[in-house]
Amino acid sequence: MRSLQTTALIASTVALGLSACTLSVRPNLTLQASGGNLISGLHPDRGEGSTYAVGENVRINVGTRTAGYLTLVALQSNGYASVLARNVYVQPGTTTFPRAQDGVVYTVAQPRGIQRVRAIFTRVRPTTDLVVSGYYDGNRWNTFTETYVSPYPQADRDVQETFFYIR
Numbered sequence: 001m002r003s004l005q006t007t008a009l010i011a012s013t014v015a016l017g018l019s020a021c022t023l024s025v026r027p028n029l030t031l032q033a034s035g036g037n038l039i040s041g042l043h044p045d046r047g048e049g050s051t052y053a054v055g056e057n058v059r060i061n062v063g064t065r066t067a068g069y070l071t072l073v074a075l076q077s078n079g080y081a082s083v084l085a086r087n088v089y090v091q092p093g094t095t096t097f098p099r100a101q102d103g104v105v106y107t108v109a110q111p112r113g114i115q116r117v118r119a120i121f122t123r124v125r126p127t128t129d130l131v132v133s134g135y136y137d138g139n140r141w142n143t144f145t146e147t148y149v150s151p152y153p154q155a156d157r158d159v160q161e162t163f164f165y166i167r
Contacts, residue, residue: 039119042062053167061095071086072119077111079136111166115163116162118161119158
């Protein structure tokens with residue numbers, strides 16, 4: 001009897017402890033289009049996986065190892081995608097978006113949930129404009145990116161992704 005009470009007490013304590021934990025699942029960031037060496041860092045200003053409330057501003061920090069052209073695309077939790085910055089020339093080092101000269105702020109809006117931000121970097125100026133239209137699932141999102149960067153040699157392109165949560 002004593003053993004059964006002890007087991008029940010331990011199970012209750014573990015369940016209570018686990019109910020207070022938050023489990024974060026990171027999206028699949030494996031992209032065949034990625035060279036993996038030109039973008040040295042990508043994260044929101046509070047860090048990857050951080051949380052923002054609707055109405056707060058977010059800034060995206062992008063580190064690059066060489067000069068080139070950067071496009072930032074956001075994918076909302078409902079699958080709707082939008083371009084945050086298109087073919088912006090950046091020097092090596094860290095660039096924070098939006099930049100002062102952009103004259104915009106990135107204000108977090110609904111829908112709540114995970115917000116993914118993808119950085120697409122090429123050493124040469126892209127010859128086509130990135131057109132984002134509509135809703136994307138994971139496969140279409142990756143195909144869209146791979147199609148956009150495929151004309152450039154793998155050594156001259158990189159694609160990385162980060163995320164944060166909107167509450």
